Amino acid sequence: MALDTSPESPAPVRQIANAIGNWIDRLGAVWVEGQVAQLSRRPGMQTVFLTLRDSVADISVPVTCTRFLLDSLNPPLVEGASVIIHAKPSYYANRGTLSLQARDIRPVGLGELLARLEQRRQLLAAEGLFAAELKRPLPFLPTKVGLVTAANSAAERDVLENARRRWPQVQFEVAYAAMQGSRSAADVVEKLQRLDRDPEVDVIVVARGGGSVEDLLPFSDEHLIRAVHAARTPIVSAIGHEPDSPLLDLAADVRASTPTDAAKLVVPDVVEEQRIVATGRDRLRGGIAALIHREQTLLDALRSRPVLADPRSLIDARRDEVTSLRDRARRTVGHALDRAADDIGHHRARARALSPLETLRRGYAVAQDADGHVLTSVADTAEGAAVSIRLADGRLAATITSTEKDPTDD
Numbered sequence: 001m002a003l004d005t006s007p008e009s010p011a012p013v014r015q016i017a018n019a020i021g022n023w024i025d026r027l028g029a030v031w032v033e034g035q036v037a038q039l040s041r042r043p044g045m046q047t048v049f050l051t052l053r054d055s056v057a058d059i060s061v062p063v064t065c066t067r068f069l070l071d072s073l074n075p076p077l078v079e080g081a082s083v084i085i086h087a088k089p090s091y092y093a094n095r096g097t098l099s100l101q102a103r104d105i106r107p108v109g110l111g112e113l114l115a116r117l118e119q120r121r122q123l124l125a126a127e128g129l130f131a132a133e134l135k136r137p138l139p140f141l142p143t144k145v146g147l148v149t150a151a152n153s154a155a156e157r158d159v160l161e162n163a164r165r166r167w168p169q170v171q172f173e174v175a176y177a178a179m180q181g182s183r184s185a186a187d188v189v190e191k192l193q194r195l196d197r198d199p200e201v202d203v204i205v206v207a208r209g210g211g212s213v214e215d216l217l218p219f220s221d222e223h224l225i226r227a228v229h230a231a232r233t234p235i236v237s238a239i240g241h242e243p244d245s246p247l248l249d250l251a252a253d254v255r256a257s258t259p260t261d262a263a264k265l266v267v268p269d270v271v272e273e274q275r276i277v278a279t280g281r282d283r284l285r286g287g288i289a290a291l292i293h294r295e296q297t298l299l300d301a302l303r304s305r306p307v308l309a310d311p312r313s314l315i316d317a318r319r320d321e322v323t324s325l326r327d328r329a330r331r332t333v334g335h336a337l338d339r340a341a342d343d344i345g346h347h348r349a350r351a352r353a354l355s356p357l358e359t360l361r362r363g364y365a366v367a368q369d370a371d372g373h374v375l376t377s378v379a380d381t382a383e384g385a386a387v388s389i390r391l392a393d394g395r396l397a398a399t400i401t402s403t404e405k406d407p408t409d410d
Helices: 013-025 067-071 112-126 154-166 184-197 222-230 247-251 259-266 270-303 311-354 356-361
Strands: 030-041 047-053 060-066 082-092 097-107 144-149 172-176 201-208 235-239 366-368 386-391 394-399
Touching: 013 082, 030 060, 047 067, 060 067, 060 082, 067 097, 112 222, 112 247, 144 154, 144 184, 154 172, 154 201, 154 259, 172 184, 184 201, 184 222, 201 259, 222 247, 235 247, 235 259, 311 356
Parallel strands: 060 097, 144 172, 144 201, 201 235
Antiparallel strands: 030 047, 030 082, 047 060, 082 097, 366 386, 386 394
16 A cells, blocks of 8 residues: 655654554465474463474564463474464554464474474484583683673673672683574684684683574584584583573583573682681691690690609619519528538538548548458458558558457357
């Protein structure tokens, strides 16, 4: 519908908006095929808002439908599902937006988008790209943190501000890349590889704020996943919010639920670390003080013992004991010698009493003939024979002048 307007007589915005609305209202209902990229249920509203995405081109259109229509679908409609919608175009003049009012929604299966992502996930998982043993630990305090994000984005501010709030001296190397659109995956890979080649970068954060499923598709790109797997530097994935889970989360060494969470993961909190150091220092001092006190108490107890209080007391006691033993030994030996001397005297007296010399000392004598035989009878000699008489103190040489036999012998 043409309007009669000129520079001198322009039409107001409301007239143009109403004209566009009237023209679109004359359009009939159409059948549209696409994928549900986003589904939003607002509390208290009977209208549900969807985003229908073209399966080939990067084009999407908003769709509205009643809550009753959406709840009647079986199976329930989910994001990523392929659907055929019977809808009528509608123009909202107050906001100047075009949308489709759905009258019928027919799901046509799981959805090409989710099916393709699930197939890709299974293939990459079978190759071991998501294996837990490949995950590298993050450095405790990185020299420099690499950040891949969009320029002047909320994700950039969240990472930088929170990281510097935790550790003011942290250094960043920021590489700006397109975080949405058809060239996003290739751009992120290029910046990721550039940071990975920098020897000063110890960890790399890939950060992006929240978005629809179609907005986060570049972070499930196979080329990006393989680039993350080949990187030598630990990678932190901080894409979207907690419910979002692109394949980059599985390939990265650490997944952060949000960009703010990524900042908490890559650098420690200086205040918390100082508290831990202070606590450890106090515990160490307390332990050393307790050890010194315990050892001092032990030393005091040892020093209080008599043997250490006066070391000579033990020597004096042993000296007295040695002296006593020596005196006992001397007395014992003396007694033994005295008894032995007495025994010797007794044996000597008995020996002397039995000695022939002792008999001679009592006045007896022993007569021997010239051959040295002892004369025991007068019959053993004759007159004129020479004899030797043995006395106690010597010998007498004699000659037998006569012999006389004792009559008592008979």
